[in-house]
Amino acid sequence: MADERPDGGETPLGVERGDDRPESGRAAFVSALRVRRNTKWGVAVGLAVTVAVFVLFVVPGAQRSPAWYVALGFVLAMSTAGLVAFLLTLVRAVRLSRAL
DSSP states (O other): OEEEOTTSOEEETTSOOSSSOOOOHHHHHHHHHTHHHHHHHHHHHHHHHHHHHIIIIIHHHOOSOHHHHHHHHHHHHHHHHHHHHHHHHHHHHHHHHHHO
16 A cells, blocks of 8 residues: 555555655665665766776677677676676675674
């Protein structure tokens, strides 16, 4: 069930909306692990690694269709982004668990 917002959208129950209501357990967990920040860093690192690989290896000796390299670049960027985000979240979880 959800509450109606003044702008017509819906907000899940228990999620903080600027008032005194507490966050839900899942939202507090995601916030404590800084998942959103870690995802942004992961995407930035993934794109940087992909651009570096393209500049160093693909541009000098590209022999196949550019569409093939774009597809491989997308896979490399998303894989690297996911790995970096996972590692940053893991480090944060370990630090929080040690603080308990």
